[in-house]
Amino acid sequence: MGRSSVRVVVRARPTASYASQNFEFSEASDSIDMRLPKDDTAGHVNNQQEAWHFKLDKVLSNASQEQVFECCAQDVVRSVMEGYNGTILAYGQTGAGKTHTMTGGHVGFADRGIVPRAISLVFSEAAARPESSITVRLSYLEIYNELMFDLLRDVAVSDQSGDITIVEDARGNIQARGLSAPVAASEEEALHVFFQGDTNRHVAEHALNKGSTRSHVVFTIHVESRSRVESSEKVIYSKLHLVDLAGSERVKKTGSDGVILQEATHINKSLTFLEQVVVALGNKHRDHVPYRQSKLTHLLKDSLGGNCKTTMIANVWPEAKMLQETASTLRFATRMMRVSNEASVNVHLDPQLLIRKYERQIKDLKQELAMHDTLAGRSRVQYEEYTPDEVRELEEKVKMYVDGELQEIEVSSLRMVYEAFGCFRRLYQQLGTELASRPAAAAQQGEGADQAPGAGPAAPQGHAPGREGEVGDDEEGRGISVGLAPAGSRPPAEERAGAPAGEAGEDGRTPGSLSDASVQRARTLARGEEESPPDKQAAFAGWKAHEGRAFEEDFEKCRVELRERKEEMRVALTTANAKKREIDEAKERLDRKQADKGMDPSGRDEEFIDEEEYALIRSLKETKLQYRQAFETHTRVRTEVMQVERSLQQCKARLVQAFEEWYGLQHGHAQRAPAAVPQGDKFDSQEMFDRMEAGRIETQHPDALAFHNARKNAARDVRQKRAAPARGGR
Numbered sequence: 001m002g003r004s005s006v007r008v009v010v011r012a013r014p015t016a017s018y019a020s021q022n023f024e025f026s027e028a029s030d031s032i033d034m035r036l037p038k039d040d041t042a043g044h045v046n047n048q049q050e051a052w053h054f055k056l057d058k059v060l061s062n063a064s065q066e067q068v069f070e071c072c073a074q075d076v077v078r079s080v081m082e083g084y085n086g087t088i089l090a091y092g093q094t095g096a097g098k099t100h101t102m103t104g105g106h107v108g109f110a111d112r113g114i115v116p117r118a119i120s121l122v123f124s125e126a127a128a129r130p131e132s133s134i135t136v137r138l139s140y141l142e143i144y145n146e147l148m149f150d151l152l153r154d155v156a157v158s159d160q161s162g163d164i165t166i167v168e169d170a171r172g173n174i175q176a177r178g179l180s181a182p183v184a185a186s187e188e189e190a191l192h193v194f195f196q197g198d199t200n201r202h203v204a205e206h207a208l209n210k211g212s213t214r215s216h217v218v219f220t221i222h223v224e225s226r227s228r229v230e231s232s233e234k235v236i237y238s239k240l241h242l243v244d245l246a247g248s249e250r251v252k253k254t255g256s257d258g259v260i261l262q263e264a265t266h267i268n269k270s271l272t273f274l275e276q277v278v279v280a281l282g283n284k285h286r287d288h289v290p291y292r293q294s295k296l297t298h299l300l301k302d303s304l305g306g307n308c309k310t311t312m313i314a315n316v317w318p319e320a321k322m323l324q325e326t327a328s329t330l331r332f333a334t335r336m337m338r339v340s341n342e343a344s345v346n347v348h349l350d351p352q353l354l355i356r357k358y359e360r361q362i363k364d365l366k367q368e369l370a371m372h373d374t375l376a377g378r379s380r381v382q383y384e385e386y387t388p389d390e391v392r393e394l395e396e397k398v399k400m401y402v403d404g405e406l407q408e409i410e411v412s413s414l415r416m417v418y419e420a421f422g423c424f425r426r427l428y429q430q431l432g433t434e435l436a437s438r439p440a441a442a443a444q445q446g447e448g449a450d451q452a453p454g455a456g457p458a459a460p461q462g463h464a465p466g467r468e469g470e471v472g473d474d475e476e477g478r479g480i481s482v483g484l485a486p487a488g489s490r491p492p493a494e495e496r497a498g499a500p501a502g503e504a505g506e507d508g509r510t511p512g513s514l515s516d517a518s519v520q521r522a523r524t525l526a527r528g529e530e531e532s533p534p535d536k537q538a539a540f541a542g543w544k545a546h547e548g549r550a551f552e553e554d555f556e557k558c559r560v561e562l563r564e565r566k567e568e569m570r571v572a573l574t575t576a577n578a579k580k581r582e583i584d585e586a587k588e589r590l591d592r593k594q595a596d597k598g599m600d601p602s603g604r605d606e607e608f609i610d611e612e613e614y615a616l617i618r619s620l621k622e623t624k625l626q627y628r629q630a631f632e633t634h635t636r637v638r639t640e641v642m643q644v645e646r647s648l649q650q651c652k653a654r655l656v657q658a659f660e661e662w663y664g665l666q667h668g669h670a671q672r673a674p675a676a677v678p679q680g681d682k683f684d685s686q687e688m689f690d691r692m693e694a695g696r697i698e699t700q701h702p703d704a705l706a707f708h709n710a711r712k713n714a715a716r717d718v719r720q721k722r723a724a725p726a727r728g729g730r
């Protein structure tokens with residue numbers, strides 16, 4: 001997504017004293033014409049402009065709350081659900097309708113503002129995206145006298161220290177550290193949170209408007225979206241700032257003093273800084289944007305000139321006495337139109353989830369492999385790194401193999417090959433060391449006299465280099481082969497050099513050999529110390545022998561049939577090939593015969609067929625028939641093989657499924673009992689009334705119920721708080 005300018009919409013509030021001689025709002029051309037009376041105080045030379053023309057992105061002079069939402073917010077909210085950041089700012093002088101626009105009026109559901117409507121849309125959009133798991137968090141921040149307060153905390157705003165700070169992460173994302181952001185699971189919950197926070201807003205007595213808000217408030221909807229179908233470690237974070245700025249009028253007009261003057265000074269300052277940021281952003285040759293001058297501009301850094309889709313609503317109050325403030329608001333609005341943003345989808349990869357995903361994949365693959373091994377009739381295969389005990393066990397096997405006490409080592413995995421090579425190397429080095437410590441004996445025996453140091457004595461003399469077919473050979477360049485080490489690859493006992501004496505026990509086995517380990521394991525099992533969780537592969541083998549016997553028999557039957565059919569197909573193919581060869585040979589002989597006949601000087605009739613030729617023709621015909629039969633048999637059997645293969649796959653699937661079900665029942669978690677349905681609910685008169693009221697609201701407007709419930713619950717919370725001992729003011 002490329003750069004796009006901040007969208008600016010002007011909304012004029014309705015008034016009984018509309019100054020028609022001063023204002024002309026044109027919704028058709030989205031412009032406003034203003035005529036100002038001459039300023040008498042300007043003296044004889046009056047340079048003040050009398051007429052102004054403002055062109056905006058949209059002008060709304062008599063719009064309903066619904067129209068304002070559709071025009072200013074709907075698309076921004078939808079973009080937020082797509083993963084973009086969004087901001088909607090309400091700017092304007094006190095009483096111009098900022099709070100009315102953002103929060104809404106008191107008339108009721110239809111009068112609700114952008115925030116409750118945005119909440120509804122977020123949840124309905126989330127419901128329309130079943131492929132995504134969406135988490136919604138909310139935060140509500142108040143900036144008052146350059147301090148920041150959390151409107152959603154249980155601690156009253158008056159008891160907060162206002163020490164929330166703004167931080168910027170490595171990607172330049174702005175966050176308010178210390179600000180709570182509870183999760184809202186439903187529209188009603190989110191509305192409840194919003195209404196609760198709203199009641200905490202600081203309201204001060206003000207000369208112009210008793211209910212005036214003297215602070216900036218930022219309600220933020222944070223959306224975290226993970227795909228249920230794609231990789232879940234991909235997370236899209238987006239946020240929607242809904243900002244209700246404090247009145248933009250200047251201090252001198254308010255006639256304030258004391259605390260109010262201090263408030264107004266702060267508001268003026270932060271709005272002046274906001275203007276400076278906007279002016280700097282509108283200037284192509286700027287070298288610095290002073291975001292950090294105020295909390296407000298720092299918090300809105302993303303929204304102004306950053307990664308965000310931003311809309312500003314300039315609220316104006318079109319009365320004669322508000323001319324100067326309206327002109328000032330409209331001037332700011334047109335400057336804001338020059339600010340451009342670059343929005344992009346905020347995709348992150350959750351590293352913890354990535355690791356968990358890979359771990360899960362490895363586990364699944366191991367299980368798959370184990371199942372495959374069992375189906376293929378392979379004994380327990382070790383894919384993990386060997387434990388010290390297992391290494392010792394293998395070392396004993398290798399020693400027995402080298403000593404000639406073991407005919408062959410069954411190689412079950414590449415891991416085992418690596419481990420076995422390790423054993424051979426250690427054995428080799430150990431023997432080398434032992435021989436090096438017995439030089440005299442070696443010299444006496446005349447061994448290794450003409451060999452390089454450390455090489456000869458332990459080198460298995462029976463092993464010619466480059467012998468074929470051994471475990472570990474590179475099989476036609478396809479990597480290390482796995483299978484049975486051929487007995488012939490074992491060095492004969494008499495050829496062994498430097499074998500340490502006295503290691504074998506009486507039974508010819510070395511201590512700690514495989515059988516010892518097996519016995520040890522058997523003892524452990526007998527003591528009931530079986531490791532948990534139960535090994536799936538072992539469980540599978542046991543299950544096939546008992547509970548899953550019928551499935552295993554089916555599977556085995558299919559396997560046998562497949563083997564037989566394949567053999568039949570192989571025979572048919574061999575026959576067909578043999579017959580084809582016979583046909584070729586007979587044809588050749590016949591051709592030769594006929595060629596000889598053509599050259600016969602006796603001049604016998606070419607049509608005459610002698611006995612030999614007749615026999616050849618007959619034989620050729622016969623062979624062709626046999627060839628066709630063999631070929632047809634092969635085609636038929638091939639179809640049957642394909643069918644049996646399919647049946648085998650089905651048998652296998654049934655076998656695995658039946659086992660999985662059995663395993664799940666045996667070792668899985670117990671199924672949760674369905675939640676008990678409350679029986680015979682009894683309602684008191686208030687509950688009965690609430691239910692009837694809910695029914696009535698729902699029939700009036702299906703979406704209104706959550707709004708009404710949330711408002712009712714927020715009001716109840718306020719009543720309860722008031723009943724608690726009052727706390728001191730700020």
Ligand SMILES: Nc1ncnc2c1ncn2[C@@H]1O[C@H](COP(=O)(O)OP(=O)(O)OP(=O)(O)O)[C@@H](O)[C@H]1O
Pocket residue numbers: 012013014092093094095096097098099100101105106209211212213214245246247248315
């Ligand atoms: N479009 C409108 N339709 C009906 N009433 C409106 C409209 N705009 C504003 N009002 C009414 O005007 C009064 C002042 O509006 P509001 O409190 O929203 O102003 P404000 O700009 O938020 O002021 P402040 O800066 O003090 O917060 C309220 O009673 C509000 O209901």
